[in-house]
Amino acid sequence: MAASRLNINLQALTANYRYLGQLSSSATQTGAAVKADAYGLGLGPVSKALYNSGCRQFFVAHLSEGLALRQEIADQICQIFVLEGPQKDEMPDYLAHQLTPVLNSAEQLDRLSSFNQTVLNPLSAAVHIDTGMSRLGLDKAGFEALTSSMSSSHPLSVCLVMSHLACADEPAHELNTDQLEKFKQLSAAFKDTKKSLSNSAGILLGQEFHFDLTRPGISLYGTMSDPATVDENLQPVFSWQADILQVRMIEKGETVGYGAEFTATRPTKLATLGVGYADGYARALYRPDQGCVATVGIGGYAAPLAGRVSMDLIVADVSHVPDAVLEEACHAELIWEGFRLEDMALARHTIAYEVMTGLGGRIIRHYDGPQSGPPLQGRQITQKTKA
Template identity: 45%
Template sequence: MTSIDPQMRGADPRVAGGRLTVDLDALVANYRQMAERSTPAEAAAVVKADAYGLGAGPVVAALVAEGCRKFFVALPEEGLAVRAAAPDAEIYVFNGLFSPEAASFYREGRLIPVLNSQTDLAIWEAHGWDDGDTPRPCALHVETGMNRLGLTPERTRILAQENALTGALTPQLILSHLACADTPAHPMNRQQLESFQALCALFPDAESSLANSAGIFLGGEFLCDVTRPGVSLYGSNPVNDTENPMQPVATVQARIAQLRQVPAGGTVSYGATPVTRDTLLAVTATGYADGYHRSGSGAGVPLRNAVPQGACGFVDGERVPVIGRITMDLTLFDVTDLGPDALQVGDLIELIGHNMPVDDVAMACGTISYELLTSLGRRYERHYVHGGDRI
């Protein structure tokens, strides 16, 4: 891969308020690790929500080059974007069919729907596409404990009997979702596995898939035939209370728009957060419209319980705290301890990256890395690193 679609470049770097750098080499390394952990199963890749906010086109192209042949998205329009970067891949769409008209999207992109309900089954039987001699290829989502989407065990058994007679559908993959895989000792994991195995036995010709990123670390029988790593590919720790084995992929930086002095006793931002010393502020041109959540606002703002002091940035070798409330387009950092001449307008403060792990930032915002990454806005200038070079 030697080029990036200009649409993926984001904002013009001359005027952008921040920078998002996506390390595709780290992404590929994370996929390689998850593929090795998945052996003997095949590792697919979950690239929904524009590859967790990092750009489906470049991400999918890098994964295809590494050998990934199966991808999962949430919606058919996402599937069409993946198809453009992966012409020969199997692309599964989690959220199923909303109407008969939706079937045309699947036909156009040779997308494989994940059928979640009786309605999905009926629509696909009537309007699905045929792959040569294979009638209406699909995946079946079976319910094992999440009680979200999915066919009930009873409906799954009926379908297995009916389809054995009619051959109206070709289930290529049976899947379910683990509710508590990020807590390895949770008894729900084993309960779901046993329920899933019983339902998979009804479709002996189909592959099976149960493990998400955290499920892969459960190993053994949980791996089934196909694993579905998602957030781990993008650098987040998939298992609670463990050291993160994944490489950071996204680096988010905010540009300093102004440096200003506030005397002790002054106040900053909405709600008038007081400052208790003479303070040097770095006013950066990134805010919650860019995915830097308001709940990460500085100490004294009653928006979260997990990390009372709020979020921090990293610049000039030091962590610097957010001060006051994060606003739509601007965030304030207390850079007093760096000295009066350390920074200047136009410098960048790291919000997420090697020095500010995405899981730590998410905790400071009272959320999870999934939400933080998928919230990244389109106002960043975007850079992609591949083969050690910025492309």
């Protein structure tokens, strides 16, 4: 059995979903971004919990993710939007599995239009307009091609017009209002079509940015895009633990780990933990020359790393953890009250997205809260019940 595990609280997840929905007017629906295996937490259990909380619009990045999600919630009526849109020869899969392509280019418009002329039940699509991100989305020429196609003999059925905010995590950034105004102007061509602009950070910009559908992602999982920003109304959704594999004493002058980067300055008690960079626990979390030494929690006591992070193991200095606590402990907390997800992201000079989506596949995922259906293939899922 793996020596590292995530404890995922589905009730906290759904509480976050409800909170984010309450920030919008009653006319606005709240979707969910569940791409990248629901940000590393498990596509099946997360999506089912969100569906049971009322979510009916899900967003994934790739066709393969859409297919996996449709398999997980095959009997449920919902829309699954594939953000990167249809690639060559993928259109039959969209139709067969009731997936909604998001069109980002004139080529994808042509691809869908040509396919729809060959089938009895043409596919509807979402349209992504680039309003300032310069990443995916229809540019000016693509948008003109789209509007021209609407007056053709085979017009596309557009169910959603969307764009993506580039700087929503900086509320004062002028690009936010620029994109809002551009989106209003361009999307006006689709008077009776639903519209969507806001991601997690965009929701916090105010209801003017919400339109008909919001698309929260990282906020569902209890954090925000900027690791320095904390919304006290969001509940942490997961913690991360690793087994204590061994406890030992070393003498003053002895070293620890590859490169002998840690040298004991006194007799030191060490705990070796079953987690490493293969699990997503980054080597950057031990950089004493740059003032970065992560801590783990054992019985509520913080223990700093001692030595480099290796592939499967880390070592912590537990000299200040009481013996009675250490004797009872079987694991250490990696993400916990004393070293939150945001702290880990800041220590790595990155964002929570990268931490979460980098969580390794061999980590066991445990789920608290209601879920249904079989476990995801390749994951061990345990269901805790309350007496």
